[in-house]
Amino acid sequence: MTSTRTDVVIRTYGPGQVPPLLDTIADIWSDAHPELVNTPGASTDGLSAAALRRQVTLHLKHEGFTLVAAYASGSMVGFGYAFPCTPEYWYGELLPEIPEHVRAGRLMGLCELAVTPARQSQGIGSRLHSELLKAINPDYASLLVRPDNTAGRGLYDRLGYTYAGPYRNEPGGPVYELLLFQVDGETSEQ
Numbered sequence: 001m002t003s004t005r006t007d008v009v010i011r012t013y014g015p016g017q018v019p020p021l022l023d024t025i026a027d028i029w030s031d032a033h034p035e036l037v038n039t040p041g042a043s044t045d046g047l048s049a050a051a052l053r054r055q056v057t058l059h060l061k062h063e064g065f066t067l068v069a070a071y072a073s074g075s076m077v078g079f080g081y082a083f084p085c086t087p088e089y090w091y092g093e094l095l096p097e098i099p100e101h102v103r104a105g106r107l108m109g110l111c112e113l114a115v116t117p118a119r120q121s122q123g124i125g126s127r128l129h130s131e132l133l134k135a136i137n138p139d140y141a142s143l144l145v146r147p148d149n150t151a152g153r154g155l156y157d158r159l160g161y162t163y164a165g166p167y168r169n170e171p172g173g174p175v176y177e178l179l180l181f182q183v184d185g186e187t188s189e190q
């Protein structure tokens with residue numbers, strides 16, 4: 001039986017409410033990225049459940065940090081988190097290539113968005129994204145996606161993200177695609 005979107009409840013959490021959720025979101029992240037769980041080198045590239053826990057814990061300090069979680073039948077089935085940030089923080093060395101009007105706007109850095117495989121392609125990722133936009137109210141949103149993450153890239157394309165350039169979190173680290181999204185004031189579900 002395919003579940004409908006109406007059986008999913010989205011909840012919003014601030015930084016102080018997130019630590020008890022870390023194991024659950026790490027499990028969802030792992031389920032959503034099975035290709036990374038047993039991939040040699042993934043954990044050293046920061047692509048592991050342990051790395052996600054560390055990343056979230058570090059990001060909790062950012063003012064405006066918001067985590068949204070999707071629940072079905074009382075169990076978390078997806079999550080996303082983001083925070084407002086400066087262009088200098090988010091774009092790093094790619095900053096000169098980002099158009100001035102984008103750099104001048106309010107920016108949301110979307111750090112993670114994951115839905116358990118059994119609940120993918122049901123609009124949950126779009127709903128989580130929409131809730132983050134409502135909570136943070138940016139002019140622009142930006143995220144990093146692995147070039148081989150075709151499912152994630154498909155969602156981001158449908159949401160309206162566009163390619164801005166290649167990006168590395170650290171020298172010698174994996175190359176990601178930096179994507180940009182201009183918020184048009186409407187955060188309707190897709």
